[in-house]
Amino acid sequence: MAEQGTFRRHVLYIPGYDPFPARRYRELYRTEGAAQAAISGYELTIQPRAGQTYGWRVVGRIGRPAEAEVEVLVWSDLVKGSMGRGIAGTYLQLLRTAWLYVSSGALRQLLRLRKGPMIAALYPVVALVLQALVALLVSLLVLWLASALPYGLEWLAAALAGWAVLEGFRRIDRRLFVYYLMHDYAFTTVEGGAYPAVLEARLAEFRARIRAALASGVDEVLVVGHSSGAHLGVSVLADLIREAPPAGAALGFLSLGQAVPMVSFLPRAGRLRGDLAFLSESKALTWVDVTAPGDGCSFALCDPVAVSGVAPKLQRWPLVVSAAFTQTLSPERWEELKRKYFRLHFQYLCAFDRPGDYDYFQITAGPLTLAERYAGRKPSASRIVTPLSPYRDVA
Template identity: 60%
Template sequence: MDQAGSNSQQVRRRRVFYIPGYDPIHPRRYRELYRKEGAAQAEISGYSLSLSPKRTTGAYGWHAAAVMDGVQSEADIDVLVWSDIVRGSMEATIPATYWQLARTAWIYITTGALRRLMRLRKGPVIAALYPVGMLLLQALLAFLLAWGVAHAFGVAARFGGLGGQTAAANGWALGLGCGYALLRWFKKRDGRIFAYYLMHDYAHSAASRGAVPPEMEARMREFRALIAGAMLDPSLDEVLVVGHSSGAHVGVSVLADLVREGLPADRPALGFLTLGQVVPMVSFLPRADRLRADLKYLSLRDELAWIDVTAPGDGCAFALCDPVAVSGVAPEGKRWPLVFSAAFTQTLSPERWQQLRWRFFRLHFQYLCAFDRPGDYDYFRITAGPLTLADRYKDRSPSHSRIDVPVSKFTSVAAG
């Protein structure tokens, strides 16, 4: 696992670039999560970790200082924000959301992507079907309310001597208004149900059948420029890019372009950590040529170390699915990623696991949180500790239960 530009000396200073998933919330939530969970993990594991305001320019972030295994190290952590793009994609009206539902379901079913995704893991497919089922249930309840109001109005009108057709029209007008009001009520409470949120998430990926939307291409160029600037900083020992959920496939394309451009000869080590990835949701679509090409390219490179961490307990991720192999683009001589499990059922105590096991959305963020029975995966040691990502996992074997066979129907890659 040797990589150019890295050595086994301890990390004193690191720059971390965190790429969130499909999340409309301000990035301060990630700082607060890091502060709270980092303090908890430090107490459990017996090291020191403190946060202070960021010392770098550019993206939103913070500074972390740590003493782990008797070694002092520090990290500047930046959140690469695309929440404004997410919010823009979530502004659809109720009718437009139902149109997204129909279109997204049509794309995944008719291309065969849904059937092949089900051959990997049932959990994320069920998670993808959840907003479809929930929105259809809401529509059914709204229709039943509309019918009930119209029927009740019609009965009352007949007793009042009103004409049949006029009463029916007025009844249905009132009923449809009540039904639509119910749909608006559901939408306002989506912060607990997540039906609209998840529907917009899947629709965002499927809208272009896997191609990268222009606004994301532009944002990814900005991300690449920030990371490229850090690679020129002589004071850094490591530049670490972390992609969580949908941020994993964004990170793949950003780093593939960065490496293609060429890295400086005298540079810090480059690490890439993907967490809870959902790469197949995009790479299995017919026009995901760009992403498949980037997966293939990055899997061969020795300029970086790429570690992919998931867990079967996370029902929203394609756990232990090698994103390069299952996408059907694994080349001869493939090096990356190293795929292994965060093993929630082992790294969380039985009591903690019972508290979290049915909180699916929370479990999808567990990679960024404290473990009360930590194993060899510790987000805070990785992002603020004294070892590079490559050194930390140089002797780590991949999980034996990983899925590394080609499954995708579409394997074309972008030219160049």
């Protein structure tokens, strides 16, 4: 192995709908990578990375020496911009988003697919309605108590009390995630499933970064898309391959905790459906999709191409693999995490104390390409391939 030299990789990570700075991913990689290295008996060293884009450098020794440049493809500024709606704006988003999913038939079909992510999707709707009811009850109580005030001031007092209750809920949303999730789903539906122009422009920038990485002389370029970043990765890579097939480095795509059907089942998501169909039969890359039934925020083991109703006859990808949290986490660790739903959605980026063939740090910092690591691997037996999308048109 020493004669083969050092394996070199460029990882481009696309986060999900996340308003926090990219440095949180470096800290997550540093701490969880150290934990996984200690469990699995290999070495990982995190170093600063030069360049104008944010990232870090990883030196790994998992058999053959390997080096990886990890770059975060940032769109958190777009996320933050979409979250500045206030209370009234968020309730308007609730009405518009709920109407789109119900009237289009997408909600009915999504419920047939997986109950877990749909419970997560309905959570902010139910929570916002309950918060409004609490505010209304407080307003009525204040109206009754202040009925003796002159000049109709009791109505003003009641309105202010109700608004104060709603504002109080909004201020503690870092613990409740109600407004955050509502903004997430609303951003997806703002164009009925089509990408907003500002996001299309950012995807073009991502495509340029991936193209530059392919030309840098590394052995592998690995695109990782987590959560909402998974369907963004699909469209970025589909466009890149359409422009010109990548040459030189091996190209891998690792989608983690995907919720692709939340978008691809919408009426104006023809662009995404077309990208799914195109990428699924491409010979220019290797695409592995990793989810876990224990992750209630993802469409676990759902083949995103097949369930969207656009699987071609010669479909090659994705290889659907289960992270199997109940097997790859010890009973003690699983008991600790199983009710921490949002933490579990990030488990794909974390250490496993009983790792199987999915190890995020070996994939990103080890000496094997994604294709080599999963060569001969069969898809999970319980994967779901039933076409359920109410819309099948592609663009």
